[in-house]
Amino acid sequence: MLENDVSGTRFRLFPQAPEVDEDGEPETVYVSSPAGSLGPGPQDERMYAVNTIGKPRHYGMHKNGMGDPYLFLPPWNGEIHQPPEPGPGGHFDHLEPGTPEFDAAHLFGATRFTLDVWERYFGRPIKWHFRDDFDRLELSIMPDVDNAFMGWGFLETGGMHVDGAYRPFWLNFDVIAHEVGHGIIYSEVGMPADDIDNAEYYGFHESAADLSALIASMHFDSVINGLLDNTSGNLYTFNRLNRFAETSDNKQIRVAANDSRLSDFAAGWDSEHKLSQPLTGAMFDVLIDVFHENLLDAGLIPPEMEDLSDKLEGDPRYLDILQGQFDQYYARDPQGFKDALLLARDYLGTYLADAWRMLDPRTISYRGVGNALIDVDEAITGGRFRRIIKVNFEMRDIDRTRPGPRLKKPDKTSHLFSDRTVTPQNLHKRVHA
Numbered sequence: 001m002l003e004n005d006v007s008g009t010r011f012r013l014f015p016q017a018p019e020v021d022e023d024g025e026p027e028t029v030y031v032s033s034p035a036g037s038l039g040p041g042p043q044d045e046r047m048y049a050v051n052t053i054g055k056p057r058h059y060g061m062h063k064n065g066m067g068d069p070y071l072f073l074p075p076w077n078g079e080i081h082q083p084p085e086p087g088p089g090g091h092f093d094h095l096e097p098g099t100p101e102f103d104a105a106h107l108f109g110a111t112r113f114t115l116d117v118w119e120r121y122f123g124r125p126i127k128w129h130f131r132d133d134f135d136r137l138e139l140s141i142m143p144d145v146d147n148a149f150m151g152w153g154f155l156e157t158g159g160m161h162v163d164g165a166y167r168p169f170w171l172n173f174d175v176i177a178h179e180v181g182h183g184i185i186y187s188e189v190g191m192p193a194d195d196i197d198n199a200e201y202y203g204f205h206e207s208a209a210d211l212s213a214l215i216a217s218m219h220f221d222s223v224i225n226g227l228l229d230n231t232s233g234n235l236y237t238f239n240r241l242n243r244f245a246e247t248s249d250n251k252q253i254r255v256a257a258n259d260s261r262l263s264d265f266a267a268g269w270d271s272e273h274k275l276s277q278p279l280t281g282a283m284f285d286v287l288i289d290v291f292h293e294n295l296l297d298a299g300l301i302p303p304e305m306e307d308l309s310d311k312l313e314g315d316p317r318y319l320d321i322l323q324g325q326f327d328q329y330y331a332r333d334p335q336g337f338k339d340a341l342l343l344a345r346d347y348l349g350t351y352l353a354d355a356w357r358m359l360d361p362r363t364i365s366y367r368g369v370g371n372a373l374i375d376v377d378e379a380i381t382g383g384r385f386r387r388i389i390k391v392n393f394e395m396r397d398i399d400r401t402r403p404g405p406r407l408k409k410p411d412k413t414s415h416l417f418s419d420r421t422v423t424p425q426n427l428h429k430r431v432h433a
């Protein structure tokens with residue numbers, strides 16, 4: 001249903017960040033842009049990449065010599081590296097990693113790929129949240145900035161030094177897809193209200209950005225195959241029963257498989273990243289439970305395996321016995337397991353897109369997100385996954401807790417302040433907030 005459209009344009013993308021997969025090869029994918037429709041850059045009517053040279057400051061809010069705030073926004077009209085030209089047939093998969101041309105194409109391709117995934121779930125194009133001021137998104141490469149952020153008319157990517165090696169964010173699919181996720185939420189749910197400090201809006205935003213990246217990364221064949229081959233489909237390895245996520249080589253799974261509860265923040269919170277974890281964790285557990293439900297329905301695992309899993313909880317032999325069973329059944333039909341996982345992925349993607357549309361940024365709550373998912377499930381399946389959603393939200397105390405007050409002012413690590421959400425319209429308010 002949601003596979004690559006071969007009438008599109010080919011790109012080569014790194015599915016995993018280079019620090020995770022040092023020798024990783026880029027995977028060839030198709031994005032939805034019709035072959036031949038993309039110009040040099042790459043560019044089309046929605047976005048364009050610029051690999052900047054000598055850009056003096058990142059986009060967003062700055063102060064001039066007099067200390068007065070101003071907004072620095074696209075377009076970049078200064079010097080740039082030679083933009084990549086399309087190759088034979090209009091594709092961009094002829095470029096060599098390690099060249100400025102590949103870098104620009106990777107940033108464009110990863111952005112378009114993520115947007116494609118979510119536009120399919122939404123069933124229509126997703127408009128830019130900054131459309132009143134800009135027609136197109138500028139995808140900017142600026143190596144000197146140690147950040148990556150989606151803002152008013154731009155997605156700017158720099159990089160950082162990790163263990164002495166420079167790690168560019170424009171080659172990091174997770175980072176790009178996370179930022180595109182923020183853009184989708186700004187557009188589909190709305191920008192933060194200036195007069196309301198709603199903690200759950202910020203936590204929800206980070207969670208949605210992480211889920212946007214997780215689901216987009218699950219569209220790479222190598223990610224899905226790796227996940228199944230490493231676990232034989234025993235994704236319980238990652239969920240609430242056994243927190244082995246740190247053994248995963250997929251960053252999005254390490255983030256999503258957590259055991260954080262909303263009650264952990266009842267006394268207050270200081271980072272929207274941490275605050276987002278109970279919601280992301282609940283969603284990830286829903287994904288795993290739906291996957292196992294699909295396996296059962298397709299007769300790929302016997303019902304006794306579910307009972308066994310319940311019976312052995314807390315038993316030291318549990319992991320070995322359950323894993324042995326998964327190894328046995330996965331070997332019989334790996335393709336069946338893959339189909340069941342892709343189906344679970346598409347359920348979650350569709351449910352999220354439908355649920356997000358029902359939310360209001362001023363009143364958003366985690367509990368409200370859970371209720372929206374239950375309503376979506378009722379409309380799509382007549383309530384088939386109602387219990388799964390309910391139980392997993394309850395496990396995170398989402399049904400009975402709200403976060404306490406913000407304990408410190410947002411700083412540079414905050415994804416939702418200043419450079420991301422400042423606009424020509426709210427600059428004055430933000431500065432004097």
Ligand SMILES: [Zn+2]
Binds near residue numbers: 206209
């Ligand atoms: Zn973020």
